[in-house]
Amino acid sequence: MSLEIIYQDRYLIAVNKPCGLLSVPGRGPDRQDCVVTRLQQAVDDIRVVHRLDCHTSGVMLLALGLDMQRKLSRLFHDRAIGKTYVALVEGEVNQSAGVIDIPMRGDPDDRPRQVIDYQHGKSAQTRWRLLRYENIGQTPQASRLQLQPLTGRTHQLRVHCRALGHPIVGDRLYNESAGDADRMLLHAERLEFTHPVSLRRLCLVSPCEF
Numbered sequence: 001m002s003l004e005i006i007y008q009d010r011y012l013i014a015v016n017k018p019c020g021l022l023s024v025p026g027r028g029p030d031r032q033d034c035v036v037t038r039l040q041q042a043v044d045d046i047r048v049v050h051r052l053d054c055h056t057s058g059v060m061l062l063a064l065g066l067d068m069q070r071k072l073s074r075l076f077h078d079r080a081i082g083k084t085y086v087a088l089v090e091g092e093v094n095q096s097a098g099v100i101d102i103p104m105r106g107d108p109d110d111r112p113r114q115v116i117d118y119q120h121g122k123s124a125q126t127r128w129r130l131l132r133y134e135n136i137g138q139t140p141q142a143s144r145l146q147l148q149p150l151t152g153r154t155h156q157l158r159v160h161c162r163a164l165g166h167p168i169v170g171d172r173l174y175n176e177s178a179g180d181a182d183r184m185l186l187h188a189e190r191l192e193f194t195h196p197v198s199l200r201r202l203c204l205v206s207p208c209e210f
Contacts (some may be wrong), residue, residue: 001149002038003015003016003017003018003035003038003039003210004016004206006059006204006206007192007202007204007206008043008057008108010064010197011061011063011064011065011068011195011196011197012061012062012064012068012072013039013046013061013062013064014041014059014060014061014062014191014193014204015035015059015060015062016057016058016059016206017035017052017056017057017058017059017060017188018057019055019056019057019183019184019209020054020055021033021034021035021049021054021184022034022035022098022209023035023036023051023053023054023060023167024036024048024053026038027081029060035060035062036048036062039062043064044064045064045065045066046062046063046064046184047062047063047064047065047069048062048063048069049061049062049063049068049069049072049073049076050076050152052188052202053155053158053161053175053184053186055170055171055183055184056085056184056187056188057183057186057187057188057206057209058085058187058188058189058190058208059189059190059191059205059206060188060203061111061191061204062170065158068196068197071196071197073196075193075194075196076152079150079151079191080194081191081193082148082190082192082193083148083149083188083190083191084146084147084148084189084190084191084192084206085146085147085148085149085157085186085187085188085189086131086144086145086146086186086187086204087144087145087147087157087161087167087168087186087187088134088136088142088143088144088145088168088185088187088210089142089145089161089164089166089167089168089169090140090142090143090163090167090168090169090175090177091141091143091166092133092141093130093143093145093166093210094165095130096129096130097127097128097129097130098127098128098155099101099125099126099127099128100101100124100125100126100128100164100194101123101124101125101165102116102118102121102123102124102125102159102160103116103117103118103121103122103123103124104116104117104122104153104154104155104159105117105120105121105122106154108181112154112173113155113157113173113174114153114154114155114156114159114164116159122151122153124149124151124153124156124159124160125149125150125151126147126148126149126150126151126156126157126160127147127148127150128145128146128147128148128160128164129145129146130144130145131144131145131146131190132144136169136185142169143166145161145166147160147161147182155173155174157186158173158174158184158186159172162174162175168184168185168186168190169181169184169185170182170183170184170185171184171186172184183210185210187206187208187209187210188206189205189206189207189208190203190204190205190206191203191204192204
């Protein structure tokens with residue numbers, strides 16, 4: 001499986017990560033195939049600045065060299081990179097938009113699951129907007145949402161959609177009724193930021209696959 005290049009220059013590269021492909025190598029020889037190892041075959045000094053879940057598709061940004069890794073990592077840390085996702089969630093969301101503000105932390109007894117914890121969890125916010133209602137497969141009614149994570153916690157969108165009462169279709173970790181969906185319907189559609197070197201405004205887009 002090849003990788004679609006969305007954008008590339010001397011400093012950074014953005015790819016369209018397919019669902020089911022790891023962002024970085026996992027543990028064990030059978031989990032080495034990933035975005036990073038594929039790019040290393042053709043591009044020198046690939047550096048990770050953020051990750052997508054294995055079963056999330058869409059725009060993934062990587063740095064070329066240590067200096068650009070530091071610059072892009074700082075943009076993510078400072079929340080200077082706008083991130084937009086699309087998800088199909090179960091049921092009819094009965095509001096048009098909102099912000100989910102629910103703290104989270106990892107569950108040490110059930111990794112990699114994340115749990116809501118108002119006392120010890122880290123702050124996490126997600127802005128969401130209802131796009132439309134849909135029917136899909138065995139889900140008689142679903143809602144297509146635009147999601148914009150304002151923070152970058154592990155599994156944030158998955159946990160927040162479940163907390164909203166509408167888990168993501170096909171999410172086998174946080175949706176007990178995931179059923180026979182062939183994938184998790186979560187897609188990283190867009191990244192927007194100012195290029196650290198050229199100072200051009202970049203909008204990197206991967207049209208939603210579902």
